[in-house]
Amino acid sequence: MAKKSEIKITDHAGNTVFVNMTDIKTHRLNQWQGWFCGLGMENFNILNSGRMHGGVCKTGRELGNVYTSFKMNTEPTKCDKPSCHCGSDILIPKAKTEKEFAKLMKHQINSRKVKYENVIAVDGHFQMRKDNTIAIDWNVGKRCNYNCSYCPDNVHDKKSPHISLSKFLTALNNIEKNIPRDKNLKVTFTGGEPTFNPDFFPFVSLLKNKYKERITIFTNTNGSHTKEYLDALNKYSTLLISVHFEFTNVKRLIEKIRYLVKVRQQEQRYDRKTLLYVKIMVTPTTLQNAKELFFELTHFRTHVFDLRVNLEPIVDKEDDYKLISYSDDQKNIIRKINEHDRLLRTHFETIFKKSSTKKLFRSKEFIERTFANVDV
Ligand code: SF4
Ligand code: SF4
Missing domain, CATH: 3.20.20 (TIM Barrel)
Structure with a gap:
């Protein structure tokens, strides 16, 4: 369940601000096709068959099967979906470039104002x-x-x-x-x-x-x-x-x-x-x-x-x-x-x-x- 101000967004100047799930959806920020997404790196989904993916969207490689063997992702995956709908997928960190994705992992906060049109990275796993x-x-x-x-x-x-x-x-x-x-x-x-x-x-x-x-x-x-x-x-x-x-x-x-x-x-x-x-x-x-x-x-x-x-x-x-x-x-x-x-x-x-x-x-x-x- 998304809490208040749970998701960190960053603009190209490195300014950061925390927003919530409603902000992301109502400002239609949830469109990240071509971005680098961290699905399967800090989280995974187990389906009722035991098959495993990095997100509900099932983008990228299947991680394996929980009853036999699996491997988590170690690198971000390029998003090929026109929009990201499921709440848990929206929380997964993602950035416009691999370089920006690497920066995301460093917990930087640099609170300033961020214009939504300038957002280049989104991270709902910050606290986790x-x-x-x-x-x-x-x-x-x-x-x-x-x-x-x-x-x-x-x-x-x-x-x-x-x-x-x-x-x-x-x-x-x-x-x-x-x-x-x-x-x-x-x-x-x-x-x-x-x-x-x-x-x-x-x-x-x-x-x-x-x-x-x-x-x-x-x-x-x-x-x-x-x-x-x-x-x-x-x-x-x-x-x-x-x-x-x-x-x-x-x-x-x-x-x-x-x-x-x-x-x-x-x-x-x-x-x-x-x-x-x-x-x-x-x-x-x-x-x-x-x-x-x-x-x-x-x-x-x-x-x-x-x-x-x-x-x-x-x-x-x-x-x-x-x-x-x-x-x-x-x-x-x-x-x-x-x-x-x-x-x-x-x-x-x-x-x-x-x-x-x-x-x-x-x-x-x-x-x-x-x-x-x-x-x-
Ligand atoms: S939504 Fe589906 S899984 Fe949940 S109670 Fe209804 S039928 Fe069962
Ligand atoms: S979780 Fe969202 S951003 Fe990441 S690959 Fe899936 S649809 Fe794209």
Whole structure:
């Protein structure tokens, strides 16, 4: 999930500035055909078959297969795509020339004003590189209990076999052989629905117990597993619970989130590595339902670490991850709600950092008042 001002952009004079994903997309900066891209150098993607690429775009050479062998890229690859759509691909460092790409790796910041038309390098792995981290996007299989209309057949089905624990361990063994021992790991699990694999939880707990502070785990889930399971998983992994109105029982989901938030509050979980997100998938026809759910869920929050909620527009995975068709008004509403929530969280976090007691609470009324200004 792209954070505020996460992406460093550089102009030809060496001036740098940090922008966010929305800036990149709305200013149409995401067109880097002919640029040198670092995909597969600090990150890799594992498909449900085990095949590996440096990015969702699959540009350049295939890295190998996680169950047999693979090799990460050591050099940048020339981009041959007219535009770069997927969020994780946009974060990958890239530059107009090889020389500029080499400079990117040196963490230079030289804050000045940068005109978008003069940008020659973009780097969303800046912080990750400073933290000595490798990012892995890992699709653990197609099997899913839902059948969302916007989800292509090559992403989900109801019959694919689950990956066994021994296969997970073979993959881990190969990963460990290919990355330096001192690296930290940021692993994002997707599917299908990972949580219905009976060996998924044992593997995640094994990973966390093995790597401890050196690993950050994210799990994308549709939230249909039991509240007890999700809570146990949330102790090891940040949960990114996606709401799909075609299949989600919204009433039951609300009760589940209420439970998860309550346990987090009781246990005062303030760990940035195990956060709780709800991503409300919003189509042009479900915007009103999404808005209502957004407000209902955010009322559970009394603390910045309790819960984060955002509206997630749908992209067409079979058409280069392009946004499906929303009107400009609808895009504005989505942007406005997300921006409002981000500002509120930033406000909470700033105060939280200064708080010695770690007790930062806001009443339901305060949150209602703050959101009352959102004109949707
Ligand atoms: S599409 Fe994006 S991630 Fe893929 S090579 Fe081009 S710039 Fe890199
Ligand atoms: S829950 Fe996710 S993986 Fe399953 S069908 Fe829906 S979008 Fe696809």
